[in-house]
Amino acid sequence: MDDLLREFLTETFESLDVVDVELVKFEQEPNNAKILDNIFRLVHTIKGTCGFLGLPRLEAIAHAAETLMGKFRDGVPVTPESVSLVLSSIDRIKEILGELEMSNGQEPAGDDQDLIKELERLSESADSGELAAQATGDTVPAAEAATDEAVTEGEDIYQVLERPLRPGEVSLDELERAFREAEVEIEVATAEDDEDSDASEQETETPAAPPAPVTQSDSVDIKIASNKPEGEAKKEEVKNPSARSSNGQGVSNQSIRVAVDTLEDLMTMVSELVLTRNQLLEIVRRHEDSEFKVPLQRLSNVTAELQEGVMKTRMQPIGNAWQKLPRIVRDLSQELQKPISLEMIGADTELDRQVLELIKDPLTHMIRNSADHGLENPAERVAAGKPEKGTITLSAYHEGGHILIEVRDDGRGLNLDKIKQKALANGLTTEAELEKMADQQIQKFIFAAGFSTAAKVTSVSGRGVGMDVVRNNVEEIGGSIDVRSQEGRGSSFIIKIPLTLAIVSTLIVEASGDRFAIPQLSVVELVRVQSNSEHRIERIKDRPVLRLRNKLLPLVPMSQLLGFEQEEQLDEDNGFIVVMQVGSQRFGVVVDGVFHTEEIVVKPMSSMLRNLTMFSGNTILGDGSVIMIIDPNGVASAMASHASGALVEEVEEKAEEISEEQMDGDAPISMLLFRAGSAEPKAVPLSLVTRLEEFDVAKIERSNGRDLVQYRGSLMPLVYINETSQHKSEGTQPMLVFSDSGRSMGLVVDEIVDIVEDRMKIEVVSDRSGILGSAIIKEKATEVIDLGHYLPLAFDDWFMRKEMQEGPSHRTLLFVDDSAFFRNMLTPVLKAAGYEVTVCASAQAAYELLEKGEEYSAIVTDIEMPDINGYQFCESLRGDTRFRHLPIIALSAVVTPQSIQQGRDAGFDDYVAKFDRPGLIAALKDVFTNEMGVAA
Amino acid sequence: MSNYAATNNNEQLHNSSEHVQYVTVVIGGQLFGLQISQVHDVFVPEKVTRVPLAPPEVEGVLNLRGRIVTAINMRRRLHLPPLEEDQGMMAVGIEFKGESYGLVIDAVGEVLSLPVNEREENPSNLDWRWAEISGGVHRLPGQLMVILDVDKLLQSLIEPKAA
Missing domain, CATH: 1.20.120.160 (HPT domain)
Structure with a gap:
């Protein structure tokens, strides 16, 4: 272009x-x-x-x-x-x-x-x-005059335009004539350049003659100036400049246009300068009587001023973001048939253009909201004794390092009862909690996701994606949003955002030996942990909490957030808690040490790291090292996902974590003990169980020869451990619910006994279907049930949808499967067959283990896995001399001649159907026999 | 082979149609070559800040003359065992899409000018994790030099994460 x-x-x-x-x-x-x-x-x-x-x-x-x-x-x-x-x-x-x-x-x-x-x-x-x-005919509107005359006035040279004239357009003849009639020396330039504004200005000069200032029948706009007596025309000319500048239309020559990039570059350079200055200050701090001290102080001041100056160039009046709003309000006013007036106060309040861009959309959304469901209909307004015309006021002002933007309407205000109902309906809170909440806390629910109190969805708003999106957008730029509302009087939303995103004041903390920067804006206070003081870390179901001024503050160790440690090992005597507030969420992050605060220049992370939500950027500290900047929003969402985990999910998550790490089959695992059919306890790995439920026996229905219950909106088949045992006829029936890929099955048991953590070491392998074997769990012989037997009883094709794997004994097996379900499911099967099993959740993880030099007798791998599938995995292993002869067995739900051929091509030694456990065991035996043959 | 070169390399190659200059580096005993035009600088990585939760290939971030450089551990990327302790590390600075990266390698060799028509395609049995980022092989006296395609390398690290 x-x-x-x-x-x-x-x-x-x-x-x-x-x-x-x-x-x-x-x-x-x-x-x-x-x-x-x-x-x-x-x-x-x-x-x-x-x-x-x-x-x-x-x-x-x-x-x-x-x-x-x-x-x-x-x-x-x-x-x-x-x-x-x-x-x-x-x-x-x-x-x-x-x-x-x-x-x-x-x-x-x-x-x-x-x-x-x-x-x-x-x-x-x-x-x-x-x-x-206009009863008199002497005023002929320009357009018609033009068209008419173009045809009728023959005296001029007839000129042809290659298209028909549009209304209001001047024909070439007209133009020609105008030129001819014009007094020659007069302002041809003006007439050409600026004909209309000249003309229009003239009209403002002569307001006495409306509605038709053009009174000569042959006049066209273009001619007005030139047809005036010369003197007057000249006067016009003299007046024009002043008229223009008083209109505010004069092009100011006090400003120049600069490309945004240039400013950004400048900003970057200044940021560098700030960093260098910080470095110098750091050095001087260490040398008490340095002669550099004074000049450095001066440099420091100049840098600060320069920084401020450059920041100013990036500042734009917030009015720029408001420019479109009057139009939007007007359109809304027509669409909704509500007269609305929009007042804007403080449009010249300046803020960083980057921030400005980011708040445009949220603001627009809020205005729409106010117009649509903030303001009542004119009739309602009149009934409530308010003026018919609703008012939305938008104001902006500075406060500290922040800018506050308020969107206020004089409408109906928020309906607390509706919000309460909706909050309950959405499961955001409970009646009891609501009782204790202040009105303002309740109002804040409107910022929750999917929350809309508008009874019906209009094209304007009410889709329930509104205020939470606004909140997210605002929080993304480190701001906060608040609402104040009085029923019947109106509501007001207040957004608080930082003036600029480029420079942030942060608190430097240490966790697991590394330093991190936490933006000060979200830090509320610091608490020192001491096991013998009132600031003592307590635990509720392993989750650390802190009593802080009669409130319970949830805690999370920073090292855990950052994935350094899996288990929470808090040093309960030597730590600090950084109390952070993000939106309405307040929590404590436990760190090992707290240093100082430092003004830092946020630098974006490289695109390779940008997907890490825990960090908002990185920067160079005064000592020259790079530090990662914690994103409070990332921490908050990590906290939230942590907290919402129910017990079972939590266990699953743990199991997941463990297996990702490389789950050692010998590690203790959580087992669910229950009784069914016989007196001896039975066990199943807890991580396989999705939920424990009890059903009223009366709710069990029979259909198509099997028992079913309605469960979460669909029918769940029930399977009995012991078909022959007596089914209860009344009361409640406990069952274990297993879910995978959207299907559930209920395994009916007599009694749930306990959840224990123990090694699952199957001592006696069983031939009985449904039982893997017996293991000593909690010092009691316990039957470990084989879910692989029961799942197909509920759905014949349970295993068709996924793949599984296993391996033989006295040898080490590496078992790769992306499904936690099958990993947990087959590990016992393989162990029962006498193999030592190491589990990986992905081919990637398996590579890493192999790279570490771990040795395995064979690999059993799932075929259908994300990222790297089993075929690719096998091919790449075969491409590596170290693994060229390693037995690799494929497990797949899909067993067709083609897939088997493909497996063979990829270099698999064998290809086994996932549900064919005897087949897998046989295949493993087979490869080992062959291997021995080769070796011998 | 020259076809391969023509399709796989950009204009710079056409301009200097005869020869391409490579900076050679050693990673895990293997000689690699990086097109000299893609190499920004060579430095000793110091004070690398590790980045929690980052992909395993990311060694960390470091300050190189005021710029923040993302260091990539090439041994890990190539699935080679980690370098022995105390052995000095080197890094090659790369600019990619306006961002600075540092490839952490064992040692830097020399600059070689190699004729384009001697480049060979990747052998078909090359480990796919290597083939993914290799732009071919040059037969040098006594050893082979694998051409490290910097664009492919960084792309392979950025994209799966973005997806």
């Missing part, structure tokens, strides 16, 4: 935004000629430039719109219909410009006749209306 066009696009977008705002103003004050002039001039400029750049589509629309506005200027009454039409033309122009920008300067194909016709129709009806009103 050439520079000219780019410049044009930038300018035009800017002008269009102004036109939007001005038009809305104009609609309210149709007699304000200054506003109209301004709009007219802008549209005219757009039209002119488009013609010049060869953009016929844009030109045509701009022209038609201009013509209509010309009519307003001629005194035709302004109607909402016509303003809407002009606004939609502006929208169309924006649309085309947008495409123009994307397509690198190619005007998109398309037809705007619909709009143009409509615009022309209005212009013409305006004409006729005007004619009727």
Whole structure:
């Protein structure tokens, strides 16, 4: 795209935004000629430039719109219909410009006749209306005069334009004649350049002559200036400049345009300077009487000023983000049929342009919300004794290093009862908690995800994705949002955001030997941990908490958040708790040490690390080392996901973690002990159990020869451990629910005994179906049940959907499967067959183990795995000399000749169906026998 | 082979159609070559800050003359055993899409100018994790030099994470 066009696009977008705002103003004050002039001039400029750049589509629309506005200027009454039409033309122009920008300067194909016709129709009806009103016929509207005369006036050389004239357009003949009649020495330049603004200014000069300032029958806009007596025309010229600047239209020569990139670069350089200064200060701090001290102090001051200065260049008035709002409110007001006035206070409050960009959308959303369900209908308002017209007030002001933006309406306010109901319905809270909450706390529920109290969804808002998105957006830039509302009086939303994102004050802390920076904004206080003081870490079900001023503060060790440790080993005597607040969430992060606070310049992380939500960036500290900056939002969401975990999920998660680490089959695992059928206890790994439930026996239904219960909206088949045993006929029936990939089955047991943590070492392998064997658990012989037997009883194809694996005894096996379910399920099977099993959740993890030099007698791998599938895994192992002869067995739910062939091609020694456990054992035996043969 | 070169390499290659200059590095005993135009600088990585939760290949981040560089452990990327303790490390600075990366390697060799038409495609039995980031092989007297395709390497590290 050439520079000219780019410049044009930038300018035009800017002008269009102004036109939007001005038009809305104009609609309210149709007699304000200054506003109209301004709009007219802008549209005219757009039209002119488009013609010049060869953009016929844009030109045509701009022209038609201009013509209509010309009519307003001629005194035709302004109607909402016509303003809407002009606004939609502006929208169309924006649309085309947008495409123009994307397509690198190619005007998109398309037809705007619909709009143009409509615009022309209005212009013409305006004409006729005007004619009727103007009883005397001596005022002929320009357009008609032009077209008529173009044909009738024969005295001029007849000039042909290759297209028909549009209404309001001046024929070439007219133009020619105008030139001829014009007194030669007068301002041809002005007439050409700026004809319309000149003309319009003239009209403001002569307000005495409305509605038709043009009184000569042959006059056209272009001629007004030149037809005036010379003296007057000159006076005009003299007046023009002052008139313009008083209109605020004068191009200020006190400012220059600078590319944003240049400023960004400058900002980066200053940031570097700040860092270097910090480094120097650090050095000088260590040398008491350094002669550098004084000059450095000076450098430090200058740097600070420079930093401030550059920051200023990035500052923009918040009004820029508000520019579109009047238009939006106007449209909403029409759509919702509520008169609304929008007041904007503090539009010149400045903030960093980066922040400005980021709050535009949330603000728009909030305004829409206020207009749609904040304000009542006119009738309701009158009934409530309020003025019919609703008011939305938008204000902005500075406070400390922050900017506060408030969106206030005088509408109905938030309905506490509705919010309570909704919060209960969404399971966000309980009745008991609600009782204790202050109104303000209850109101804050509107920021929860999926929360909308609007009874019905309108096109404007009420989809329940509203305020939580706003909150997220605001929090993403380190801000916060609050609501205050009084029922019947209105609501007010207050957004608090930092002035700039570039420089942050942080607290430097240490965890697991590394330092991290936590933004001060989210740090509420620091608490020192001491086991013998009141600030003592206590635990509820292993989760650490702290009593802080009669409130319970959930804690999480930083090292755990960062994945350094799996188990929480808190040094209960030597630690600090950084109390953080993110939105309404308050929690404590336990760190090993707290250093000082430091102003840092946030640098974005490389794209390789950008997916880490725990960090918002990194920076260079005074001592030259790089430090990661903790993102409080990331911590908060990690906390939230931690906290919401129910017991079983938690166990599952742990199991998951363990197996990811490389689950050693000998590690203790949680077992669920229960009784079913016989007196001896039975056990199943707890991690396989999704839930423990009790059902009223009466709820068990029989259908198609099997027992079912309705469970979470669908039917769950029940399987009895011991088919022959007596089924209860009344009371409740405990069962273990197993779920995988959306299916559930209930295993009916007689009694749930206990949950224990123990090694599962199967001592006696069983031949009985359904029992893997016996193990000593809690010093008692316990039957370990074989889920593999029961699951297909509920769904024949349970194993078809996934794959599993296993291996033989006295040898080490590496078992790779992405499904925790099958990992847990098959490990006992393989161990029962006498193998030592190491489990990996992915091929990647398996590579790592192999890289570490771990040796295995064989590998059993699932085929269908994300990222690297079993075929790829096998192929790559075969490509490595170390593993060329390692037996590898594939496990798959899909067993077809093709898949077996593919497995063979990939280098698998054998290919076993996932549910064929005897087959797997046999295959393992087989490969080992072969291997021995080869070795021998 | 020259086909391969033509499709796989950008204009720089066409400009100097005859020869390409490589900076050679050693990783786990294997000689690799990086196109000299892609190498920004060579430095000794110091005070590397580890990045918790990052992909295993990421050694950490470090400050190189005021810029933050993401260091990538090439041994880990190539699935080679880690370097023995106390053996000096070197890093090759790379600019990729406006960001600075450092490839941590064992040692830097020399600059070689090699004719394009001597480049050979990856042998078909090359470990796929290597083949993924290799742009071919040069037969040098006494040893082979694997061409390290920096773009592919970094892309392979960035993309799976983005997905």
